[in-house]
Amino acid sequence: MAKKLEYKDLLAAGVHFGHLKRKWNPKMAPYIFMEKNGIHLIDINKTLVALDEAAKAMKGVVRSNKKVLFVATKKQAREIVEQVAKRTGMPYVTERWLGGMLTNFSTIRKSIKKLNSLEKLMKSESYENLTKRERLMMERKKEKMEKVLGGILEMNRLPGALFIVDIHREHIALAEAKRLGIPVFAMVDTDSDPTSVDYPIPANDDAYKSIELIVNYIGDVIEEAQQERKQEKEAQKLQAEENKKRAMDEGADLENAPESHDEEE
Known part of the structure; x- marks a missing residue:
């Protein structure tokens, strides 16, 4: 089961560190806790809520047997994203986004x-x-x-969803997904527009530890959903076999039942 992230986990990974105030996107205001030394700090409580919402929606995508395409071409995110994508059997783009990939x-x-x-x-x-x-x-x-x-x-085939690290950098991937109506999950820093994403996760998208924590959590959620889907399919298979056996038994009982004769008057 995916380990539920706690406030202290996010704090230790530096998830709360945003960009310089002058680089901010005003649409991130609801997710900003305060400004310290000219740097915006993200409200981790809002991040935890966003992670819960993202996890529920992500599970829905995976349980319906659709793929999640991971996109992260920045140096500090490539390795961890590739690892998690391979671990979960999901496609990924970590080198260069080819225009028209979707x-x-x-x-x-x-x-x-x-x-x-x-x-x-x-x-x-x-x-x-x-x-x-x-x-x-x-x-x-x-x-x-x-x-x-x-x-x-x-x-x-086209993925059921995208998971993006840094929508500012991966704006072409985001635009293509939006055009096709493919839901987007993304780590959104203080310099980006969270309203352009279906499931924004307010977080530091530059620090390796922050990226590692969030991406690994998403990977755990995907694996949990894959396991649930597998169990669901096994349960359906058992139910179908039981129904078939019951139908055969009922058929045999009908064949072996004694014939009833109406008494003559």
């Missing part, structure tokens, strides 16, 4: 097919017959494609 998904799928074909070719006998230079060029092309597409290779 809005032009069919073209992205073609690029993924090209990469898969390239991988097959490199395992075939014909690859060995190529010159050293041709093989090197092919390897470089594969590496380049894998860097950008590696995290979405198994994403066969």
Whole structure:
């Protein structure tokens, strides 16, 4: 079960540290507790409420068997986001957001097919017959494609939701998701607009510890929902088997029942 985060956990990770006052977005005002030394501090109690709301909605997405696409291309978020995405079996983008990754998904799928074909070719006998230079060029092309597409290779359809670290930086991903009506969960710092996100989580989106805490929590929530879905499916399967057995037993009882004859008058 996902460990419920507490006030002290968020405080220790520096989730409350926002940006300089001059960089703030006025729409973040409801989530700002105070200003200290020219820096805005986020109200952690509001973050805890937001995390609860996000967790409930995230569970709904995962239990309906939809994928959550993790997006974080900033240096301090890449590693942890990739780890959590891989742990939960979810797609991720940590290198560069390709314009049209969602809005032009069919073209992205073609690029993924090209990469898969390239991988097959490199395992075939014909690859060995190529010159050293041709093989090197092919390897470089594969590496380049894998860097950008590696995290979405198994994403066969549009995701059910996005989880973004820093909507300011990932504004293209956010715009594409909004255009397609895909719900967005995101860590939102004091320099961003929380109203542009379906489930904003007011938090420091620059510090590694803050990102690690929130992303790991979201990962735990996803795993919990996956487990609940698995148990649900197993329970449904058992129920279906019981119903089938009961129907067969009832059918057998009817076949073996003695025939009743009306008495002649």
